[in-house]
Amino acid sequence: MSNLIIILGDQLSLNISSLRDIKRDDIVMMAEVNKEAKYANHHKKKLVLIFSAMRNFAETLRKKNISVSYYKLDEFNFIDFTQAVDFQIKKNKPKNIIITEPSEYRVLQEVKSWNKKFNIVVDVLGDDRFIASHYDFTEFTKNRKTLLMEFFYRRMRLKTKLLLENGKPVGGKWNFDSENRKTISPKETIKTPKKITPNKITLEVIEMVKKLFNNNFGDIENFSYATTADEANILFEDFLENRLKNFGDYQDSMSENFVFAFHSNIALYLNIGLLQPLDVCKAVEKYYYEGKCLINSAEGFIRQVIGWREYIRGIYWFKMPEYENLNFFSAKNKLPDFFWDENKTQMNCLRQVVKQTRIYGYSHHIQRLMITGNFSLLASIDPVEINHWYLSVYVDAFHWVELPNTSGMAIYADGGIVASKPYAASGNYINKMSDFCKNCQYDNKTNNKNNSCPFNYLYWNFLHKNKKLLENNQRLKFAYSNLKRKTSAELDVIKKLSSNFLSEIRS
Numbered sequence: 001m002s003n004l005i006i007i008l009g010d011q012l013s014l015n016i017s018s019l020r021d022i023k024r025d026d027i028v029m030m031a032e033v034n035k036e037a038k039y040a041n042h043h044k045k046k047l048v049l050i051f052s053a054m055r056n057f058a059e060t061l062r063k064k065n066i067s068v069s070y071y072k073l074d075e076f077n078f079i080d081f082t083q084a085v086d087f088q089i090k091k092n093k094p095k096n097i098i099i100t101e102p103s104e105y106r107v108l109q110e111v112k113s114w115n116k117k118f119n120i121v122v123d124v125l126g127d128d129r130f131i132a133s134h135y136d137f138t139e140f141t142k143n144r145k146t147l148l149m150e151f152f153y154r155r156m157r158l159k160t161k162l163l164l165e166n167g168k169p170v171g172g173k174w175n176f177d178s179e180n181r182k183t184i185s186p187k188e189t190i191k192t193p194k195k196i197t198p199n200k201i202t203l204e205v206i207e208m209v210k211k212l213f214n215n216n217f218g219d220i221e222n223f224s225y226a227t228t229a230d231e232a233n234i235l236f237e238d239f240l241e242n243r244l245k246n247f248g249d250y251q252d253s254m255s256e257n258f259v260f261a262f263h264s265n266i267a268l269y270l271n272i273g274l275l276q277p278l279d280v281c282k283a284v285e286k287y288y289y290e291g292k293c294l295i296n297s298a299e300g301f302i303r304q305v306i307g308w309r310e311y312i313r314g315i316y317w318f319k320m321p322e323y324e325n326l327n328f329f330s331a332k333n334k335l336p337d338f339f340w341d342e343n344k345t346q347m348n349c350l351r352q353v354v355k356q357t358r359i360y361g362y363s364h365h366i367q368r369l370m371i372t373g374n375f376s377l378l379a380s381i382d383p384v385e386i387n388h389w390y391l392s393v394y395v396d397a398f399h400w401v402e403l404p405n406t407s408g409m410a411i412y413a414d415g416g417i418v419a420s421k422p423y424a425a426s427g428n429y430i431n432k433m434s435d436f437c438k439n440c441q442y443d444n445k446t447n448n449k450n451n452s453c454p455f456n457y458l459y460w461n462f463l464h465k466n467k468k469l470l471e472n473n474q475r476l477k478f479a480y481s482n483l484k485r486k487t488s489a490e491l492d493v494i495k496k497l498s499s500n501f502l503s504e505i506r507s
């Protein structure tokens with residue numbers, strides 16, 4: 001009797017554990033299902049990416065003489081994975097089910113129900129495409145007062161031996177974050193990333209998404225992302241050759257004039273399995289050793305992949321399911337409409353970021369953290385609403401990576417598990433790190449006028465409102481000593497402007 005191997009939409013890697021011991025008569029099942037397609041208002045390009053990459057992966061398996069049962073959404077219209085599995089079991093009567101552990105809590109619960117429901121052995125294998133196992137992360141958490149990323153990252157450097165010489169970090173320190181903060185001069189020329197021409201499968205999926213998901217967020221036009229491992233490698237090579245060199249210096253910089261800047265934009269491929277974390281890090285390390293980039297670029301890139309990405313996944317599994325409901329500031333405001341339509345705000349920074357997001361399903365990490373995230377923090381947006389937004393609009397967003405990045409890093413809803421302080425900032429920071437303010441109708445220099453930059457008064461309002469919760473945080477000492485210098489008359493104006501602004505976006 002054959003086994004049924006299930007491959008999920010973010011498990012598109014030939015080296016995945018579920019395929020490792022595949023036998024000749026085993027059958028692979030892949031299914032496009034309504035529940036996954038509809039649990040968020042997924043960006044149209046995200047749906048195209050996932051369905052096309054799934055269909056392309058099925059073809060790759062078939063070329064290796066593996067039998068694949070593939071269920072398209074517009075042909076089978078299955079409700080969820082369980083309905084697809086039920087159909088498959090009735091058709092093939094497999095001995096066992098084999099599956100690599102789903103990356104998301106919700107899906108794992110569904111998989112766990114199959115043993116009882118179908119009276120079948122379900123073999124859930126670990127996902128060793130990640131560098132840290134669940135065991136590694138639990139070991140890291142033992143006897144620790146805080147779970148900050150830095151110490152976890154050092155363990156990952158030791159484990160992978162990346163940028164390590166005789167057990168010591170290359171360049172003399174572990175972290176070059178302080179050298180990642182230059183702003184890009186308008187004179188700088190940046191080669192725009194290579195584009196992939198959609199293949200036949202992608203064109204077919206585009207038509208399906210237009211038909212079934214026409215009202216979802218985002219533009220579907222000009223889809224040029226990779227949908228196979230070979231194509232993703234072409235795009236990664238393009239980053240290595242043309243952008244890695246400057247990535248370190250400028251990774252925090254933001255501008256109206258560029259979208260991807262010197263970023264790699266490979267999270268979407270890592271997260272669905274078209275690229276492997278260790279492979280991309282080794283390629284970057286090689287570039288550094290060959291003298292083709294400086295340490296701040298190589299270390300900055302590797303930190304994002306083996307440090308931050310793995311750490312976020314560790315936090316997700318360590319803290320779920322409670323993590324989803326955390327709301328440290330009891331934030332309750334609704335997400336403003338302009339998060340879905342940039343024309344509904346005059347705040348140029350938000351306008352630009354939402355516009356890029358609508359077109360590409362992408363904005364880089366500082367835009368996510370310091371523009372949309374910072375705004376949501378200062379404006380007390382309900383964590384459920386802002387998490388749903390991030391999960392929907394970014395092509396790389398999956399629950400395991402989106403939730404801790406948003407609730408932990410961007411809006412501090414977890415009360416300091418991930419971040420050592422809330423990343424609250426006034427318009428001053430945005431003005432320093434971007435060119436958004438020069439084309440904005442709001443005045444970045446003041447916080448007490450009707451046309452003052454809303455980030456300015458919302459920032460002081462936030463600190464004032466949450467004084468009890470935050471004033472003992474050592475990293476906010478400077479901010480609170482500045483707040484103390486404000487007169488009560490100044491604070492009254494700040495509170496009034498904030499309340500007016502918030503009541504406007506609430507309605």
Ligand code: DLZ
Binds near residue numbers: 038
């Ligand atoms: C995000 C997504 C979407 C939109 N659709 C599917 C799908 O139809 N079939 C599938 O196997 N996976 C899909 N995914 C990815 C899943 O939501 C989820 O992230 C993974 O299955 C891991 O838990």
Ligand code: SF4
Binds near residue numbers: 427
């Ligand atoms: Fe954003 Fe304020 Fe700058 Fe306008 S002035 S772009 S609202 S930070």
